[in-house]
Amino acid sequence: MSSVAESVEPLVAGDKLTREEFLRRWEAMPHLKRAELIGGIVYMPSPLSLKHGATDTRAVTWLGTYAAFTPGCEGGTNTTWLMAEDAPQPDVHLWILPEYGGQARLRGPYPRGAPELATEICLSSTAYDLHQKKDLYRSAGVIEYVAVLLREREVRWHRLVGGDYELLSVSPQGLIRSVIFPGLWLEVQPFIEGDMRRVLETLHRGLQSPEHAAFVAELARRKSQSAGSTLSVTEGTETRAKRPISRKASNGKRKKK
Numbered sequence: 001m002s003s004v005a006e007s008v009e010p011l012v013a014g015d016k017l018t019r020e021e022f023l024r025r026w027e028a029m030p031h032l033k034r035a036e037l038i039g040g041i042v043y044m045p046s047p048l049s050l051k052h053g054a055t056d057t058r059a060v061t062w063l064g065t066y067a068a069f070t071p072g073c074e075g076g077t078n079t080t081w082l083m084a085e086d087a088p089q090p091d092v093h094l095w096i097l098p099e100y101g102g103q104a105r106l107r108g109p110y111p112r113g114a115p116e117l118a119t120e121i122c123l124s125s126t127a128y129d130l131h132q133k134k135d136l137y138r139s140a141g142v143i144e145y146v147a148v149l150l151r152e153r154e155v156r157w158h159r160l161v162g163g164d165y166e167l168l169s170v171s172p173q174g175l176i177r178s179v180i181f182p183g184l185w186l187e188v189q190p191f192i193e194g195d196m197r198r199v200l201e202t203l204h205r206g207l208q209s210p211e212h213a214a215f216v217a218e219l220a221r222r223k224s225q226s227a228g229s230t231l232s233v234t235e236g237t238e239t240r241a242k243r244p245i246s247r248k249a250s251n252g253k254r255k256k257k
Contacts, residue, residue, distance in 0.1 A: 183212025
C-alpha cells in the first residue's frame with residue numbers, strides 16, 4: 001500500500017487564513033523569509049530597498065546597544081510573534097524577558113503576546129505599518145511603537161495610553177525618550193541622517209541617567225523575586241513529597257464474622 005505525502009498549499013498574499021493554517025503553510029516553505037498575518041490576511045512584503053536595509057541596521061544597533069547595557073531586556077529582528085489571532089513580524093523589537101517581569105511569554109519557537117516595543121521601517125505614512133499593523137499592535141498591547149518614515153524623513157514614536165496610541169513629543173534638544181524603557185533616548189535628526197556615532201553618544205547619556213540605573217535595579221529585583229517564587233514552589237513540593245503519610249486510627253468496631 002503506497003502512501004501519498006500530504007500536499008500543503010503555498011502562502012499567497014491576500015489570502016484570509018487562521019493563524020494555525022498560516023503557520024502550517026509557512027513552515028512548509030523554508031525558503032520564504034518574510035510573511036505576516038494581519039487581521040487574518042496574509043501580507044508578503046516586497047523586496048527591501050538599500051535605504052530600508054540601512055535604516056533597519058541603525059534601529060538594530062540602537063536597540064541592541066540598549067539591551068546590552070540593560071540586563072533582562074532583549075532585542076530581535078524579523079521575529080514572528082503570536083499576537084492576538086495574528087502573526088506579525090516586526091522589523092525590530094525590544095522586550096523584557098518573562099523572568100524579569102515582561103508581558104510576553106515564549107511558547108515553542110515563537111514568542112506569544114506583545115513585545116513592550118516594536119519598530120517598523122515604513123516607506124511612507126500610507127504603508128500598512130501605520131494602519132492595519134498599527135491597529136494590531138494597539139489592540140494586542142505593544143506599549144511603544146516606533147515608526148520610521150523614509151519618504152517623510154520622520155520618526156513617529158507612539159505610546160499606548162488608555163487603550164489608544166499617543167505620539168511622544170520631541171524635546172527642544174531633538175530627543176525622544178522612552179517611558180517603558182528608561183534611558184532609551186533617540187536623537188531623531190542624526191538617526192534619520194545616518195549619523196550613528198551621534199545617535200549612540202546620545203543613547204549612552206541616557207544609559208548613564210539615574211532613571212536607567214533605577215530601572216536596572218528594578219529588573220534585578222523582579223528577577224530575584226521570580227527566582228524566589230520558583231524556589232518556594234519547588235521546596236514546598238519536595239517537603240510534601242518527604243512528609244510521612246499519617247493514617248487515622250479507626251474508631252469503629254470490627255464486625256464479627
